[in-house]
Amino acid sequence: MESQGQRQSLRGQAQEPNRQDVSPEAMRKAEEAKNxxxxxxxxxxxxxxxxxxxxxxxxxQATEETRRKTQDAADKAKETGQAGKEKTSGILHQTGETMKNMAQGAADAVKSTVGMGKKDDLDDPYMETTTTTRTNTGTTGAPGTRK
Incomplete structure (x- = not known):
């Protein structure tokens, strides 16, 4: 029986041939294979x-394209937001003017009703005026009559 040490020794010899046993042709082919x-x-x-x-x-390139598209989208969103802000501002201004005019009209109507209207309202052809005249009917106890 072979011992384990002898088997390993035989394996080592089989794997590493002695350079003397290798032909020059085999050496050249091995060198070519290595190259x-x-x-x-x-x-x-x-x-x-x-x-x-x-x-x-x-x-x-993809990173640059993504950055450019992101910047374009941000610019577009900013422009849209600015346009919306301007539009909203215009609507609010218009609504404010309408409310102001309505309030002024209501105040003028109240003033006219209680006799505190502007003097130049009399020159306004669109301003309706009503005159109230009292007449003495002669009944006793009525205001403005004498006994």
Whole structure:
């Protein structure tokens, strides 16, 4: 029976042939294979670097495009908000003017009713005036009569 140490020793010999046992042709082929492997590794490395560079460029372009679109959207929202503010301001101003005119008209109507209207209201052809005249009917006890 072989011992474990002897088996490992035999394996080691089988894996690492003695350089004296290898022909020059086998050495040349091994060197060529090694060179091809190195070339393939270098090409893979270069291709990876090239691909990474392209990915970085695409990512930078996408980032810039996203930033530009976001800025455009923000500008549009700002413009829309400003336009809405101006429109609301105009509506509120118009409503305020209408309310002011209505209040002034109501105040003028009350003043006219109680006889405190403006003097130039008499010159206004649209201003209706009513005159109340008292007449003495001669009944006793009526105001303005004498006994």
């Amino acid at each position: 091809k492997t190195n070339q393939s590794a270098q090409q893979a490395k270069e291709k990876t670097e090239s691909t990474m560079s392209q990915v970085k460029d695409k990512a930078a």
